[in-house]
Amino acid sequence: MSEYWMEEMHTDGYKVSWKITRILNEEKTPFQELSVVETREWGRTLVLDGAVQITEKDxxxxxxxxxxxxxxxxxxxxxxxxxxxxxxxxxxxxxxxxxxxxxxxxxxxxxxxxxxxxxxxxxxxxxxxxxxxxxxxxxxxxxxxxxxxxxxxxxxxxxxxxxxxxxxxxxxxxxxxxxxxxxxxxxxxxxxxxxxxxxxxxxxxxxxxxxxxxxxxxxxxxxxxxxxxxxxxxxxxxxxxxxxxxxxxxxxxxxxxxxxxxxxxxxxxxxxxxx
Ligand code: AG3
Known part of the structure; x- marks a missing residue:
């Protein structure tokens, strides 16, 4: 089975990868890109414009x-x-x-x-x-x-x-x-x-x-x-x-x-x- 990883850029030279087990929603709102994903490590996670906003666990x-x-x-x-x-x-x-x-x-x-x-x-x-x-x-x-x-x-x-x-x-x-x-x-x-x-x-x-x-x-x-x-x-x-x-x-x-x-x-x- 293939693995899915999401990348989050912090600076041009530093990024973090998250293992995704499910994509629950992806949409473009009138203001930003929004996704909700299930991550392996942190549970359900809300991402706005590529930046993690909340994870269920922390x-x-x-x-x-x-x-x-x-x-x-x-x-x-x-x-x-x-x-x-x-x-x-x-x-x-x-x-x-x-x-x-x-x-x-x-x-x-x-x-x-x-x-x-x-x-x-x-x-x-x-x-x-x-x-x-x-x-x-x-x-x-x-x-x-x-x-x-x-x-x-x-x-x-x-x-x-x-x-x-x-x-x-x-x-x-x-x-x-x-x-x-x-x-x-x-x-x-x-x-x-x-x-x-x-x-x-x-x-x-x-x-x-x-x-x-x-x-x-x-x-x-x-x-x-x-x-x-x-x-x-x-x-x-x-x-x-x-x-x-x-x-x-x-x-x-x-x-x-x-x-x-x-x-x-x-x-x-x-x-x-x-x-
Ligand atoms: N608001 C602050 C999110 C900042 C995240 N930045 C980042 N990952 N680069 C979170 C909203 C929670 N109610």
């Missing part, structure tokens, strides 16, 4: 780490906006916080949501939650035009190619600032500081320009094959260094805990020097 790391540090830092994150995140994983984690009253999610590509409902029901079930509202719309336009104000904005974008380019831009962060309450916080996935150094540096520069406080933290998203993966927080008031004394950790998380929270903000020298 999506919990990225989703817990993009959500919980900021949600535990803000004392009352009642109203949350998610930009992107069409698979539903970020929404699932946000809804674990009981103080949340309302989550609006703005995803540009309806096909990502539909594919998630079909192939990743354990993530997409979050869309049915009564506190969640989904808008199929451009997140750039949404923050520019909305009069709503949020406590927390989470930007769960893909790499800065295709539909995500402007989510790494100064105008977007300015509009996000305006869309936050006076003590609001934003967290953005800010890429690998090794493979996507330009994007990482751009996020640092712009968030510093727009927000009084900025913090970088790290995790290891195994299947982004990156070593450290970064998230960056822009904050109007609160500082995230340590897990708050007056909150209780959610039961059943697989990655995040009080110690991981503090440890994530420890940066190696080569990253510190980039800030």
């Amino acid at each position: 999506e919990f790391i990225y989703h817990e780490m993009i959500v919980h540090p900021v949600m535990y830092t803000h004392p009352r994150p009642e109203k949350v906006l998610i930009i992107g995140g069409g698979d539903g994983g970020t929404l699932r984690e946000v809804l674990k916080h009981e103080e949340v009253k309302k989550v609006d999610m703005v995803e540009i590509d309806e096909r990502v949501v539909e594919n998630s409902k079909m192939y990743f029901p354990q993530l997409a079930q979050a869309f049915a939650h009564p506190k969640a509202r989904l808008f199929i719309e451009d997140g750039i336009k949404y923050v520019k035009e909305t009069d709503e104000k949020y406590d927390v904005i989470i930007v769960d974008s893909s790499d800065p190619v295709g539909p995500a380019v402007e989510l790494f831009g100064l105008d977007f962060y300015r509009n996000a600032y305006k869309t936050l309450r006076d003590d609001g916080m934003i967290v953005v996935q800010s890429e690998s500081p090794v493979f996507f150094q330009d994007a990482f540096l751009k996020v640092q520069k712009y968030l510093k320009e727009v927000f009084p406080y900025k913090f970088v933290y790290l995790t290891t998203c195994i299947t982004y094959v990156s070593g450290p993966w970064t998230f960056t927080i822009g904050s109007k008031q609160y500082k995230p260094g340590k897990f708050p004394d007056d909150k209780k950790l959610i039961d059943g998380l697989k990655y995040y805990n009080e110690a991981v929270h503090s440890a994530a903000f420890a940066l190696p020298n080569f990253i510190r020097e980039m800030l």
Whole structure:
């Protein structure tokens, strides 16, 4: 029987191969190329424009780490906006916080949501939650035009190619600032500081320009094959260094805990020097 391998390019000189046991769907959406494949090592996997976004086996790391540090830092994150995140994983984690009253999610590509409902029901079930509202719309336009104000904005974008380019831009962060309450916080996935150094540096520069406080933290998203993966927080008031004394950790998380929270903000020298 022949073997099928999928290749993912990281740079012109570095790629990773994945053994595929089944192709479940391949389509061209109005915004990007989308495929869902069954991989030998990581289970079901969603790929957008050639870059792995989630695998069944390790999506919990990225989703817990993009959500919980900021949600535990803000004392009352009642109203949350998610930009992107069409698979539903970020929404699932946000809804674990009981103080949340309302989550609006703005995803540009309806096909990502539909594919998630079909192939990743354990993530997409979050869309049915009564506190969640989904808008199929451009997140750039949404923050520019909305009069709503949020406590927390989470930007769960893909790499800065295709539909995500402007989510790494100064105008977007300015509009996000305006869309936050006076003590609001934003967290953005800010890429690998090794493979996507330009994007990482751009996020640092712009968030510093727009927000009084900025913090970088790290995790290891195994299947982004990156070593450290970064998230960056822009904050109007609160500082995230340590897990708050007056909150209780959610039961059943697989990655995040009080110690991981503090440890994530420890940066190696080569990253510190980039800030
Ligand atoms: N968003 C970030 C994906 C970055 C992947 N990059 C890569 N493999 N080069 C993931 C969305 C999950 N909700």
